[in-house]
Amino acid sequence: AQSVTQLDSQVPVFEEAPVELRCNYSSSVSVYLFWYVQYPNQGLQLLLKYLSGSTLVKGINGFEAEFNKSQTSFHLRKPSVHISDTAEYFCAVSPSASEKLVFGKGTKLTVNP
Amino acid sequence: DGGITQSPKYLFRKEGQNVTLSCEQNLNHDAMYWYRQDPGQGLRLIYYSQIVNDFQKGDIAEGYSVSREKKESFPLTVTSAQKNPTAFYLCASSPSGTVIEKLFFGSGTQLSVL
Numbered sequence: 001a002q003s004v005t006q007l008d009s010q011v012p013v014f015e016e017a018p019v020e021l022r023c024n025y026s027s028s029v030s031v032y033l034f035w036y037v038q039y040p041n042q043g044l045q046l047l048l049k050y051l052s053g054s055t056l057v058k059g060i061n062g063f064e065a066e067f068n069k070s071q072t073s074f075h076l077r078k079p080s081v082h083i084s085d086t087a088e089y090f091c092a093v094s095p096s097a098s099e100k101l102v103f104g105k106g107t108k109l110t111v112n113p
Numbered sequence: 114d115g116g117i118t119q120s121p122k123y124l125f126r127k128e129g130q131n132v133t134l135s136c137e138q139n140l141n142h143d144a145m146y147w148y149r150q151d152p153g154q155g156l157r158l159i160y161y162s163q164i165v166n167d168f169q170k171g172d173i174a175e176g177y178s179v180s181r182e183k184k185e186s187f188p189l190t191v192t193s194a195q196k197n198p199t200a201f202y203l204c205a206s207s208p209s210g211t212v213i214e215k216l217f218f219g220s221g222t223q224l225s226v227l
């Protein structure tokens with residue numbers, strides 16, 4: 001069965017510092033990969049997705065992620081974070097041609113002044 | 114504006130009571146999903162429906178029931194058989210019922226037990 005591991009449950013950083021949120025998945029087949037963001041007491045919003053093509057994917061709010069097939073990873077990065085980036089971030093995977101999405105347990109990013 | 118509407122935002126359940134969470138979408142999407150979110154557990158799939166009048170169990174369907182009589186509506190009933198119902202419930206939809214390229218989420222319902 002497909003699984004997603006987010007290696008850090010909490011990541012505290014200072015404003016304007018770079019950040020990387022790590023995500024690894026288990027699969028030997030072609031997959032679609034996603035990062036979602038959730039602000040307190042709200043639903044999830046799509047940050048970015050990898051379906052095919054270039055392994056470096058750019059998303060909203062200055063975030064980007066790199067698909068690494070050999071390491072089965074899809075880490076999320078931002079070169080300079082803002083207070084408003086404080087939220088919970090979820091990595092998700094769907095085998096291509098699948099009707100289900102599997103989510104990781106989430107990483108809480110806290111940006112401090 | 115197109116989107117997904119979940120209601121109510123907060124819901125309280127008494128012992129032995131069934132409660133129904135509403136989810137409506139006006140995006141004309143074929144597929145709809147219910148997820149349960151517990152702190153530190155991520156999102157777990159309860160039920161999903163790829164087309165009207167059809168639905169499948171997800172990973173944690175016990176104690177829940179759904180219906181899909183209309184394309185735009187996918188209500189979730191939390192039955193008395195669900196012994197630990199306190200959680201944040203998220204409804205989502207996808208244009209395609211067979212391949213997920215993006216999920217659109219509602220703003221959630223927080224269910225608590227009195």
